[in-house]
Amino acid sequence: MTAPGRIYIVGLGPGARETLTMQAQQAIQAAEVVIGYGIYFVGLEDLVADRETIALPLTQEAERARLSVERAATGQTVCVISSGDAGVYGMASLVFEMAGELPDERRPELVVVPGISAVNACASLLGAPLSHDFAVISLSDLLTPWPTIERRLTAAAEADFVIALYNPRSQRRDWQLPRALTIITAHRSAETPVGIVRSAYRPEQQVRVTTLSQLDPAEVDMFSTVIIGNTQTRFVGPWIVTPRGYPAVGVGQQERASPPR
Amino acid sequence: MTAPGRIYIVGLGPGARETLTMQAQQAIQAAEVVIGYGIYFVGLEDLVADRETIALPLTQEAERARLSVERAATGQTVCVISSGDAGVYGMASLVFEMAGELPDERRPELVVVPGISAVNACASLLGAPLSHDFAVISLSDLLTPWPTIERRLTAAAEADFVIALYNPRSQRRDWQLPRALTIITAHRSAETPVGIVRSAYRPEQQVRVTTLSQLDPAEVDMFSTVIIGNTQTRFVGPWIVTPRGYPAVGVGQQERASPPR
Numbered sequence: 001m002t003a004p005g006r007i008y009i010v011g012l013g014p015g016a017r018e019t020l021t022m023q024a025q026q027a028i029q030a031a032e033v034v035i036g037y038g039i040y041f042v043g044l045e046d047l048v049a050d051r052e053t054i055a056l057p058l059t060q061e062a063e064r065a066r067l068s069v070e071r072a073a074t075g076q077t078v079c080v081i082s083s084g085d086a087g088v089y090g091m092a093s094l095v096f097e098m099a100g101e102l103p104d105e106r107r108p109e110l111v112v113v114p115g116i117s118a119v120n121a122c123a124s125l126l127g128a129p130l131s132h133d134f135a136v137i138s139l140s141d142l143l144t145p146w147p148t149i150e151r152r153l154t155a156a157a158e159a160d161f162v163i164a165l166y167n168p169r170s171q172r173r174d175w176q177l178p179r180a181l182t183i184i185t186a187h188r189s190a191e192t193p194v195g196i197v198r199s200a201y202r203p204e205q206q207v208r209v210t211t212l213s214q215l216d217p218a219e220v221d222m223f224s225t226v227i228i229g230n231t232q233t234r235f236v237g238p239w240i241v242t243p244r245g246y247p248a249v250g251v252g253q254q255e256r257a258s259p260p261r
Numbered sequence: 262m263t264a265p266g267r268i269y270i271v272g273l274g275p276g277a278r279e280t281l282t283m284q285a286q287q288a289i290q291a292a293e294v295v296i297g298y299g300i301y302f303v304g305l306e307d308l309v310a311d312r313e314t315i316a317l318p319l320t321q322e323a324e325r326a327r328l329s330v331e332r333a334a335t336g337q338t339v340c341v342i343s344s345g346d347a348g349v350y351g352m353a354s355l356v357f358e359m360a361g362e363l364p365d366e367r368r369p370e371l372v373v374v375p376g377i378s379a380v381n382a383c384a385s386l387l388g389a390p391l392s393h394d395f396a397v398i399s400l401s402d403l404l405t406p407w408p409t410i411e412r413r414l415t416a417a418a419e420a421d422f423v424i425a426l427y428n429p430r431s432q433r434r435d436w437q438l439p440r441a442l443t444i445i446t447a448h449r450s451a452e453t454p455v456g457i458v459r460s461a462y463r464p465e466q467q468v469r470v471t472t473l474s475q476l477d478p479a480e481v482d483m484f485s486t487v488i489i490g491n492t493q494t495r496f497v498g499p500w501i502v503t504p505r506g507y508p509a510v511g512v513g514q515q516e517r518a519s520p521p522r
Contacts, residue, residue, distance in 0.1 A: 143506025
């Protein structure tokens with residue numbers, strides 16, 4: 001029996017070649033076969049040259065995961081590529097779940113190579129909105145009941161998290177973002193800074209800065225990530241900046257605090 | 262009057278050179294002066310050769326930000342380096358706030374270069390714990406009142422977020438982690454998978470996988486990040502995997518859903 005191979009699950013970062021890490025490049029070059037969604041290969045041509053490449057449509061994540069496990073089971077070194085970080089709403093969990101169905105001796109070695117996630121990429125183009133606690137929430141209710149998403153929006157808004165919305169809106173999912181904004185608006189001022197970044201670090205990149213009350217959902221699409229500030233977030237020139245702390249607490253003061261009862 | 266220069270605020274990723282992006286390398290090489298905490302320069306020697314470097318102790322973040330703005334105001338190209346992502350509890354907000362105090366014509370150009378954040382780096386070493394909505398919470402109460410942190414822990418636990426704890430414990434801050442675990446345990450099963458990663462992607466890296474009830478706070482220090490699964494997170498072999506969805510919802514099913522009333 002052939003010894004099982006290895007699967008690298010690689011995050012490419014937001015898109016352009018310059019946000020790829022050295023580690024991600026090495027993983028792609030170590031692979032015999034590279035599996036991904038077609039557009040992910042754009043810009044990687046030199047890295048995947050002389051390797052088998054398998055491009056499958058956007059909806060076929062499960063098929064990509066299945067193929068990677070199947071190939072690695074024959075002893076191959078496989079690389080599954082994902083945009084952003086493969087561990088954040090990405091391919092990683094699918095590959096782990098499918099590999100987990102195999103008996104130990106047939107299970108390939110799994111290596112996740114982290115990438116710059118959309119939340120970090122978008123934040124970098126807006127200023128410094130993530131300098132305090134934040135919650136990442138997907139508005140896609142394809143695999144998650146909407147009441148669960150709504151409960152998270154409410155919790156994050158009430159507890160003053162900076163909120164990053166993934167999958168905020170698509171042609172078929174158009175009511176979720178307005179509903180999310182209504183929930184958040186109940187706990188934040190109308191002037192709360194909001195950033196919308198579309199296709200970060202790609203040629204078609206668009207960055208828009210607005211406020212919670214001025215945000216028009218129609219300007220948001222499936223290539224966008226939305227970041228909503230906490231109660232301390234403010235504009236500094238054209239930038240969105242969340243201070244690292246709250247004004248009531250001085251440096252050093254809490255070092256002397258006792259545990260709460 | 263000299264035209265103001267530029268400040269690159271660069272995230273180096275978790276530590277080792279191979280998690281640096283090309284963009285981060287280019288920013289360092291474009292700078293005349295590179296400012297950071299001493300240990301951040303280890304491994305970057307060739308990139309900073311022939312450049313002025315200023316290393317300031319860990320506690321002097323404000324001083325590093327002030328220096329960068331001061332230097333850029335004289336027309337220099339400055340690079341401020343941070344581990345992980347400079348926008349997540351990092352140097353970015355300090356630099357923006359200080360630059361914001363200058364009149365427009367004297368304000369340097371600010372460019373944030375995103376990096377692999379600790380939460381993504383640690384998740385990659387644990388399997389796929391971040392495949393669903395997650396909350397990032399710092400347990401440091403140096404700049405944030407503890408009741409605010411506690412409110413976030415409660416909200417994130419109740420709303421079934423995967424929870425990543427930054428700054429979970431230090432020699433002087435030793436009661437916050439046990440307190441956080443008590444709060445989370447009220448909403449999660451004792452068997453909830455928990456991962457502790459210390460010094461990800463550095464030679465001294467340690468990865469430990471345990472459960473909420475078995476986690477011993479004494480094993481966690483200031484170089485660690487703790488990731489706690491949601492109610493769906495499970496072990497797949499030695500890995501922590503959060504499924505991408507909830508079992509009750511089938512693919513496609515929600516595409517036909519109507520907006521909630």
